Amino acid sequence: MxxxxxxxxxxxxxxxxxxxxxxxxxxxxxxxxxxxxxxxxxxxxxxxxxxxxxxxxxxxxYPRAIRKQFSDPGAEHPNFKAWGRGTEEAKTNDVTGKFSHGEYGMLFEFGRPVTGTRFTEVQKIAMAICDMGIEILKENPVYGLLEDTRTGRIKKEFLHEKVLSVILEIRVRKEQLPAVVEKIIPLLADVDTVVSVGLVTRFEENGSLPVIRDLEKLGMQVRPNAKINVGLGRPLIS
Ligand code: SF4
Ligand code: SF4
CATH class of the missing domain: 3.30.70.20 (Alpha-Beta Plaits)
Structure with a gap:
C-alpha cells in the first residue's frame, strides 16, 4: 500500500x-x-x-503478491482458489470429517496478534516437521510456496515476504503426537514471531477428549475451544 x-x-x-x-x-x-x-x-x-x-x-x-493473498481476507490464492491464511479443513472438521479417530489435525499459526511473520520463520517449523516424515497438508496455501515438499524448504523468493499471519497445517497420527510435541514445541522459542498451536480432534463415543490429558502429561497447557459452524451444510460424515 x-x-x-x-x-x-x-x-x-x-x-x-x-x-x-x-x-x-x-x-x-x-x-x-x-x-x-x-x-x-x-x-x-x-x-x-x-x-x-x-x-x-x-x-x-510476484513474489510480493503473496502478502495480500495471506493478509487480506478478500484476496484469493490463485494456486488454490481459496481465501485466507490457511484452509478451512481443520476448523470445519465437524462437517468434513477430514481428521478421523486415531489422528489429529495440528495447526501452527504464525504472526497473530499484530506481529505478522516472514516466511523465514514458517520455514523453520515446516522443515522440522518434514524432517519427521510428516507432510504439510496439500490443501494448505503454504504447500504451494514450497520448493521441496519433502524438506519443507520454501522458495527463496518468498522467504523475506511478510504477511499478517500464516497457518501451517499437518496431520498427526495419535502415536506420533508425543514425538511432535517434544521436537517441535521447543523450536518455537527460536521463531521470531508469536506462534499459537492448535489441535483438532473428534470426541470419543462417550463424549471424552483423552488428548487433553495426553497433552497435559507432555507439559502443554490446554485451552479447549469448540466451534459450532452453523449453516455450513449437511455433515459429510456420520
Ligand atoms: S488518512 Fe492518512 S493518508 Fe489520508 S490524509 Fe490522513 S494521514 Fe494522509
Ligand atoms: S499493513 Fe495493512 S494497514 Fe498497514 S499500511 Fe499495509 S495495507 Fe495498510
Missing part, C-alpha cells in the same frame, strides 16, 4: 488503523514497504477522506 504525498493532508487518521504499525510520519506520511503486509485495512476502512491511500500495481506482482 502507498500514500500519495500530493493528496495526503497529514491528518494522521490512518496511523492507528495499521495492525503492523508501519505508517509513519516524516516530511510526508509514508508506509514502510518492507513492513506493510498489504492487508488493506487502511484502504478498506475508508478512513482517508481525501483518498490518498492506494494499492500500487507493483504490490500485486
Amino acid at each position: 502507498k500514500i500519495d504525498p500530493e493528496a495526503c493532508v497529514s491528518c494522521l487518521g490512518c496511523i492507528d488503523y495499521c495492525p503492523m504499525g508501519c505508517i509513519h510520519e516524516g516530511e510526508v506520511l509514508f508506509i514502510d514497504q518492507d513492513e506493510c503486509v498489504e492487508c488493506g485495512v487502511c484502504l478498506h476502512t475508508g478512513v482517508c477522506a481525501v483518498d490518498a491511500i492506494y494499492q500500487p500495481e507493483e504490490s500485486l506482482v
Whole structure:
C-alpha cells in the first residue's frame, strides 16, 4: 500500500488503523514497504477522506503478491482458489470429517496478534516437521510456496515476504503426537514471531477428549475451544 504525498493532508487518521504499525510520519506520511503486509485495512476502512491511500500495481506482482493473498481476507490464492491464511479443513472438521479417530489435525499459526511473520520463520517449523516424515497438508496455501515438499524448504523468493499471519497445517497420527510435541514445541522459542498451536480432534463415543490429558502429561497447557459452524451444510460424515 502507498500514500500519495500530493493528496495526503497529514491528518494522521490512518496511523492507528495499521495492525503492523508501519505508517509513519516524516516530511510526508509514508508506509514502510518492507513492513506493510498489504492487508488493506487502511484502504478498506475508508478512513482517508481525501483518498490518498492506494494499492500500487507493483504490490500485486510476484513474489510480493503473496502478502495480500495471506493478509487480506478478500484476496484469493490463485494456486488454490481459496481465501485466507490457511484452509478451512481443520476448523470445519465437524462437517468434513477430514481428521478421523486415531489422528489429529495440528495447526501452527504464525504472526497473530499484530506481529505478522516472514516466511523465514514458517520455514523453520515446516522443515522440522518434514524432517519427521510428516507432510504439510496439500490443501494448505503454504504447500504451494514450497520448493521441496519433502524438506519443507520454501522458495527463496518468498522467504523475506511478510504477511499478517500464516497457518501451517499437518496431520498427526495419535502415536506420533508425543514425538511432535517434544521436537517441535521447543523450536518455537527460536521463531521470531508469536506462534499459537492448535489441535483438532473428534470426541470419543462417550463424549471424552483423552488428548487433553495426553497433552497435559507432555507439559502443554490446554485451552479447549469448540466451534459450532452453523449453516455450513449437511455433515459429510456420520
Ligand atoms: S495495507 Fe495493512 S499493513 Fe499495509 S499500511 Fe495498510 S494497514 Fe498497514
Ligand atoms: S488518512 Fe489520508 S490524509 Fe490522513 S494521514 Fe492518512 S493518508 Fe494522509
